[in-house]
Amino acid sequence: MLAWRNLWRNHRRTLIMLAAITVGVWAMIFMTALMRGMVDDMLLNGIRSLPGEVQIHHPEYRDDPSINNSMPAPGGALIEALQIPEVTAWTSRVRVPAVVSSERDSRGAILLGVEPDGEQRVSFDVDSIIEGRFVEDVDDRGLVIGARMAERLETKLGKRVVVMSQDPDNDIADRGFRVVGIYKAKLASLEETYIYAGRETVQKMLKLDDQVSEIAITGDDYRHVDQWYPRIRQAAGEGVDTLPWYEVDTYLGSMLAMMDGFVLVWIIIVFLALSFGLVNTLVMAVFERVREIGLMQALGMRPSTILYQILMESLLLLLIGLVLGNATAFATVIPLQDGIDISVVAEGMEMMGTSSVLYPALKLNDMIMANVIVIVLGLLTSILPAWRAASYDPIEALNKT
């Protein structure tokens, strides 16, 4: 009560300090939400195009993505393990480098032989088909290419293109395909890279029998992958490589770790800038009241009570500031929930692997971290002025003008 009244004795100073804390807390939370949103988007895009949260490969495949490093299609134990509830979808694909040629031009590409159902659940977004259809069966004879690829090859829906690749004996395997679908990807570079065909068609073309290049598995949340992937690894056996997404693409993995570090550093820097003002306010508040404090001590108030009193003031100040800061952060993030259009710098964002709409992600953890840091460190920095106030000598303090 006394602390509350003391705060408003100099309402201007308190208001300025409150404004500073509010701005600081707002900036902490808002900025973190933006960065989180960006990284989340990046990871989701990244994992979707890897694809999958866990991948199984021939042990040599990652270093040398060639047809020779294929493995048999998933068998008994693995299929059983894939039935666990954490796995929401899985698919196996043939993935080989290839050259596509139209009568006009030829391009390098990555040919994916897919199972349409699994593929759509793990990676491919059917809504991205802008013309025609997606691959419908494992033995579909059509080819689905990206809009950019179609442009580069000067081909269109219904036209024929030739796909060349290499079979396991290093003979050139080629086959004509009719373009049955054209898709548009979130990241334009993917459009130029991936072409889709039915898995069995590709296996026949490459004389692969039922061998596949990779098995991709997704769960419900990429953060929880560690809980279930060891079981898959065990079931898949020693002969193949089973890796979670953060090892398949170490860049994505380290992004997540870097983000956590960045959030902490950012909160602490803002806090330090804030703490100068906080300490200043308290030092002044104590200084003005030297006589008053001396009088209180002379009347029998114990130093610890005075210390407690000043800390209480600081705590009140911090709490009000935090409430206001959190409220403004909420108020600014919620209207932006539908995404911030940053397509002005779309190609730059693409380099970093994010799409051109930024969705701020408010994470409870980050908010709690910001609030706890402000309160704990805020109280720590106010101990110094409070302790000084408590250790005044009453007689000297009373005589001070």
Next chain:
Amino acid sequence: MRITLRMAWRNLWRHKRRTWLTVGAMIFSNLILVFSISLQLGSYRMMIDNALKSYTGHMQIQRQGYNEEPKMRSSIDAIVSLANDVRKQTGRDSVAARGVAFAMTSSEERSYGLQIVGVEPEYEPKVSTLPGLVKEGDYFTDNDAEEIVIGTVLARNLRAGIGDELTLLGSGHDGSFAAGIVHVTGIFESGVAEIDRNMAQLPMGYFQSLFGMGDKGHNIVINAPDLSQVASLQQSVRNMLADHDKLVVLDWEKLQPGLKQAIQADFTSAWFMYGVLIVLVAFSVLNTQLMSVLERTREFGVMMALGVKPARLGGLVITETAVMSVLGLAIGAVLGIALTWYLSIVGFSYPGMEDMAERFNLPDRMYPSLSVLSIMLGPSIVFLFSLLASLYPAIRLFFLQPVAAMRAV
């Protein structure tokens, strides 16, 4: 003026602790600003340099529309002699013609679809760092040799070494079938996975005959001595090409728009953070100055009664702030320079940096670059905002009634 300055100085030290705390806030934010702006500018320069030097170059002459849709057929006629003209006109030899094609490249064991680049053996080393990065074998010197230089990852994937034969299959300029056999003479290692995995170069003469290009090619790469001279060089090349209405000169911002935009995006988000820091410092200054004005109400009242004009008192308050800001600026900048300088010698790295570096084609340690701009930019904005913040308390003085003020507690 001298007296105002002296008074301001003495007033400041009436409350040592308060002054130091405010100056401390300035020092802290100036330190952070100097350091991070230097780091930022340093890394941008590195990003641009590395991205351009390895392959793209500062600017390229291309046929109109080639940049948007790089098609085999949008080529430049008599490209080698045009490149020679450019060399003569500009007086620089960092000019090289290139041709680009796609081909299925097969070794004994493996095949990959690749972008094949035809280059002038004599001039390519002057526009690109790749020829200098050949780790095994040599870069070709003969313009018509049936030789190829490839990246390390590609060599590993193809299981091909120096001297091995590679078969190229693709389509030529007129859509006809193009096929040839070449020997690997060199293998380069740039450290950028993308380039090491996908790049293969042939000498220009052989490239043109293999793909039925005649005397044609696709682009001429031109490098300026450094980034700041790109614009003027671009203009002079453009003047030179005035009578070729199909050709355009594009600078790196057009050739790699992603690079420019990544920098812009990063710059914007960084300025948001700097803005927050600066606002917090401004609040701190506002608080201090307002307090110091309020507690001196009586004193100011007396001074006004003695005939000092409010404008002069306002000036005094602003001078006090200015003195504090100068202190903060000087100490903050010196500490910032010291920190940055230290790190620019030992380098700087953070966890996750290596993967990031590989992705963006950066060395895996950062060396912040100190320049007058990077040192003065942040602190001078802090200075400006501190002065702005002290305007409010200064303006209050104009509404001070001497009589009432003298009675104030």
